[in-house]
Every structure is written in C-alpha cells, then in structure tokens.
Amino acid sequence: MAKRKIAVLVMAYGTPHTLDEVEAYYTHIRRGRKPSEEALADLVARYEAIGGCSPLFARTLQQVKALEDQLNQQDQDIQYTAYLGMKHISPFIEEAVEQMAQDGIKEAVGLVLTPHYSTMSVGSYLERAQESCQAHGIKLHAIHDWYRLKEFIDTLALRLQNTLIQLNTVPITQQRVLFSAHSLPKRILDMRDPYPQQLKETCELVAQRTSLPVWSFAWQSAGKSGEEWLGPDLLTMLDQLAAEGVKGVVSCPIGFVSDHLEILYDLDIEAKQHANQLGITWLRTPSLNADSQLITGLANMIMNRIKEG
Numbered sequence: 001m002a003k004r005k006i007a008v009l010v011m012a013y014g015t016p017h018t019l020d021e022v023e024a025y026y027t028h029i030r031r032g033r034k035p036s037e038e039a040l041a042d043l044v045a046r047y048e049a050i051g052g053c054s055p056l057f058a059r060t061l062q063q064v065k066a067l068e069d070q071l072n073q074q075d076q077d078i079q080y081t082a083y084l085g086m087k088h089i090s091p092f093i094e095e096a097v098e099q100m101a102q103d104g105i106k107e108a109v110g111l112v113l114t115p116h117y118s119t120m121s122v123g124s125y126l127e128r129a130q131e132s133c134q135a136h137g138i139k140l141h142a143i144h145d146w147y148r149l150k151e152f153i154d155t156l157a158l159r160l161q162n163t164l165i166q167l168n169t170v171p172i173t174q175q176r177v178l179f180s181a182h183s184l185p186k187r188i189l190d191m192r193d194p195y196p197q198q199l200k201e202t203c204e205l206v207a208q209r210t211s212l213p214v215w216s217f218a219w220q221s222a223g224k225s226g227e228e229w230l231g232p233d234l235l236t237m238l239d240q241l242a243a244e245g246v247k248g249v250v251s252c253p254i255g256f257v258s259d260h261l262e263i264l265y266d267l268d269i270e271a272k273q274h275a276n277q278l279g280i281t282w283l284r285t286p287s288l289n290a291d292s293q294l295i296t297g298l299a300n301m302i303m304n305r306i307k308e309g
C-alpha cells in the first residue's frame with residue numbers, strides 16, 4: 001500500500017547568501033522600503049565582522065534535513081518530505097508551497113524555527129503559509145509555538161549547565177545567567193501578544209531544570225525603526241548587573257535556535273565587548289542548531305500534530 005504523503009513546511013527567517021544580496025534582503029525586512037546608505041553600510045559591516053555572511057542558511061538546511069530523516073526513520077506509515085520556506089529571502093514561504101503543489105502534496109505541517117509565538121513573528125509566517133496553501137488546495141496543520149517542548153528545555157538546560165562550569169573562576173555569588181530574546185516593538189503589549197509571557201515561561205523552566213536560584217532577562221537586537229521597543233535592552237541590563245557587583249555572565253539566548261548575525265554579532269561581539277569593559281567575564285551557551293535531541297523532540301511534536309488532525 002502506498003504511504004500517506006505529508007510535507008513539512010519548515011519556515012525560517014533567512015539571510016543574504018552573499019553581501020550583494022544584503023540590500024534586497026534589508027528592503028524586504030523593511031516591507032519594500034530601501035534602507036538609507038548609512039543603515040545599509042552599518043548592516044554590511046556587521047556581516048563583515050562575522051566573516052562575510054551569516055551561517056544561518058547552512059544551519060537551517062541542516063535542521064531541515066535532520067528533521068526529514070528523523071521523521072522518516074520514526075514513522076513507517078507516512079512518507080515525509082521537508083520543504084524550506086523563508087521569510088525574507090528566496091526560497092520564500094510562497095515558493096516552497098508552490099513546489100509542494102507541483103510535487104502533488106495535499107497535506108502539510110507548518111513549523112517555524114523559532115519557539116515563541118508573536119503576531120509579528122510566527123503569526124506572520126503562518127499567515128503567509130496558510131494563504132499560499134489555501135490557494136493551492138493544501139491542508140496545513142500549523143504549529144503555533146513549542147517553547148515548552150521538553151527536548152528544547154532539556155537541551156538548553158544542558159548547554160547552560162556546561163557553560164556555567166566554565167565560569168568557575170568567578171565566585172558563584174557574582175555569577176548571573178542572562179537569558180535574552182529578540183525585542184519587538186512595544187505596541188505588541190497592546191495586542192495582548194503572548195510573546196513576553198512565553199519567554200518568561202521558558203526562562204522559568206530552564207531555571208528550574210538547572211536549579212538556578214537567580215537569573216535575569218533582557219531584550220536584544222531591537223530594530224532601528226524609531227518606535228519604542230521592548231526593554232530592558234541587553235546592554236543596559238549589563239550596566240545594571242555590573243552595578244549589582246556581578247563579575248561573570250552566562251548569556252543564554254532562548255528565542256533563537258541557530259547561529260546567526262544576532263548571536264554572532266549582537267551577543268558575541270557587541271555585548272561581550274560591553275561586558276568586558278564593565279569588568280564582567282562573558283560566556284554564551286552554544287546554539288542548538290541541528291542538535292539530535294532537539295530534532296527528535298520536533299519530529300515527535302510533528303507526528304503528534306498529524307495524529308491530532
């Protein structure tokens with residue numbers, strides 16, 4: 001008997017493949033408005049500082065492949081094909097769905113590679129996916145969030161424990177774990193957006209799992225759109241921690257699952273430099289990328305979503 005065919009539409013932010021693509025990418029992020037020359041030069045300089053381009057695309061491809069393999073190994077009744085659709089660069093979400101339709105797909109699961117739901121992040125990915133799938137007569141089972149997924153929390157906790165061990169030159173009372181996530185415009189609070197609460201829950205779960213008595217949270221990578229963004233900002237938080245006598249920080253970014261610009265520049269260069277100037281030793285938990293435990297958890301979640309129908 002032929003196996004049931006299901007697509008997994010894996011959605012991710014996307015990154016320019018070369019420096020020549022930065023302008024078009026940035027313009028897409030700004031919903032069609034070209035950035036100023038100064039803003040563009042600033043962004044190009046950040047990519048240059050991390051080696052010329054971001055590892056995000058390569059990391060995302062590894063995650064997509066690992067997820068497809070894991071699903072096909074675990075579930076013998078269904079033939080899974082994973083498609084990558086990106087938010088800000090080709091292959092865009094719409095192109096991935098177009099490909100799915102050409103391949104005869106009638107049913108798909110939509111997963112965004114960021115664990116916490118916000119109308120401005122996951123919401124907009126899913127809206128585009130839903131619209132395209134509807135246009136092609138594909139039934140989409142959307143996953144809205146997965147910030148409590150056991151394997152996600154366990155993998156983060158393990159990385160945090162291992163990084164804390166490396167901070168052993170700093171007395172325990174002067175150490176602080178600093179969780180962070182991408183900031184968003186403050187107006188999301190008026191929409192009762194679940195994003196801040198979901199992030200808080202992830203921090204609490206990881207803290208429980210690692211028996212952390214005290215921890216801090218800050219928002220990172222706020223955009224330069226002119227409006228007010230969620231705070232406290234990470235650099236301001238570092239000033240505050242220095243004033244409290246903290247001498248060693250373990251940065252644990254909980255809203256991202258891959259290495260990319262906002263990790264390799266905003267945390268590893270900008271925040272680290274700021275911390276060091278304040279006399280604080282700065283370490284960061286390694287990114288999850290295609291960690292096998294995380295991929296297994298995501299695969300189980302997808303299979304359960306299909307069972308739920």
Ligand code: FEC
Nearest residue numbers: 013015016029030054056114121182223224225260261262
């Ligand atoms: O490695 C790379 O090349 C890509 C890194 C990258 C990730 C990422 C994730 C998120 N963003 C989110 C929201 C916004 C909002 C704006 C915005 C702007 C930028 C710019 C760059 C950029 N983002 Fe991003 N984001 C990444 C990169 N992001 C570059 C433009 C320059 C700058 O501001 O630094 C503001 C748009 C506007 O101006 O109107 C809002 C959210 C996430 C995490 C969830 C997700 O992955 O979707 C939310 C990775």
